[in-house]
Amino acid sequence: MKFYYELKHICKQSNARYGVLHTPHGDVETPIFMPVGTLATVKTVSPEELYAMNAQIILSNTYHCWLRPGEKVIANAGGLHGFMHYQRPMLTDSGGFQVFSLAKNRKISEEGVTFKSHLDGSTLFLSPEKSIEIQNKLGADIIMSFDECPPYPCDYEYMKNSIERTLRWAKRGKEAHHNDNQALFGIIQGGEFKDLREYSAIETVKLDFDGYAIGGTSVGESKPVMYKMIEDAIPYIPKNKPRYLMGVGTPEDILEGVLRGIDMFDCVLPTRIARHGAIMTSTGKINIRDKKYEYDLSSLDSQCHCYTCQNYTKSYLRHLYKCDEAFGKRLLSIHNLHFLLDLTAQIRKAIQEDRFLDFKKEFLEKYGKGKPTTLVK
């Protein structure tokens, strides 16, 4: 079954859209948050737990799976789905983010990127073709074009050269992609430069991908800059294609993204900060380590229906955290993931009922730190 996106409804109050991604492993309702499972695992959480929290699609990563265990091992097990015992839709990132996050260990050339392995120092070469080839073997439903995620801040000339090269890489990757069961998304870059964002968007769309991502976000820029990056690119992305804001994020950023017409989000934040004791709740972020929860027999969030909140107290979760128990990290990860998944579920409902703006306002008022919300349209 071939991938396609179905736009179902645009909220009458904003650009927020409700739609469905049809993939070989099932449908995904959008807007959606995608938990990140870099090394073929959403850290500490089982597939069954992901199903239970209604995760519809998760991410994995080309670079990391390429290094360990290697794409051959994964292909041998029937791709990521078989390997991980996970049967819902999946997306793999191309390794483009590692061009940013592992910048100290890599060198970019026209041909591709030479990495010095962060594991053993060996020299590795990732090209657009190689990234696609690996992703073909990993077998995710959606794969990403190999790009350079440029640093922030970044000067204009560097950014211009970078996006031109990323466009050439996008073309090469598309030509190397020969699996009709996998959708291929292009990635729009351009940093904070409006003209470069627009140019990158226009040229990437010309290559005709199954969906479009906005990249180079959440790399240190301020929130207004990030929101502007979205606004600069969105008008050039066809309405009948899904839009994916890469590496985002926080509840506020997801709401701001949806407001501007984003359909897909992914972020390590919920799982990472859970392992570090930080918890997202309907009334704001808390840290379970804090002493004030020592005797607190309430759940993390009275509004939450996740497994953790149904069964465990803050007092107990604090104990697990302070003892560095793996079960604590798992329970906190389940909660944070559930929180963002539930947020996107509420968002979808609000959009269908043409009250997304009202929902956004109500949510942020309760969540606190309700940053200034720019109204669009």
Add this chain to the structure above:
RNA sequence: GGGAGAGUAGCGAAGUGGCCAAACGCGGUUGACUGUAAAUCAAUUCCUGAGGGUUCGGCGGUUCAAAUCCGUCCUCUCCCA
């Protein structure tokens, strides 16, 4: 009864005349984390009116200066009887 050794901040443990309010680790208290080199990193941790004040088992001494040297007492550990 005889002999040897040891007592340092919440705990462990450096320091053995001035550079010591005292390394370091743990523990405690907080903060950060946005396509995961992150079960990580950072701050803080004697009291304080922030000027200082009171500390290194207790007390007394030597010295310009003591956690560090001397005397004495207390406590603990080990060995011999």
